[in-house]
Amino acid sequence: TGGGYPEPYFYVNVWPHQGVDTGSLPLLNQGHWHTEGWLGGVLTWNEVITEPTPQAQEQKVQAFLEETIDSCKRFL
Numbered sequence: 001t002g003g004g005y006p007e008p009y010f011y012v013n014v015w016p017h018q019g020v021d022t023g024s025l026p027l028l029n030q031g032h033w034h035t036e037g038w039l040g041g042v043l044t045w046n047e048v049i050t051e052p053t054p055q056a057q058e059q060k061v062q063a064f065l066e067e068t069i070d071s072c073k074r075f076l
């Protein structure tokens with residue numbers, strides 16, 4: 001239960017997440033929402049390494065973190 005990932009990943013967790021309507025979560029430009037067992041944004045390693053350079057990979061992770069943190073602030 002809760003699901004797992006067979007690779008490293010970045011995540012931003014929403015806690016407590018009771019009462020959050022997961023059907024109304026905004027689409028993320030990077031990564032996706034994990035809603036089974038826990039609620040949070042997830043960016044997997046395979047999604048990161050699709051970028052051609054270390055700088056682009058870093059920018060993708062940074063964009064994911066900023067966007068997901070901003071989205072999660074709405075639930076506080």
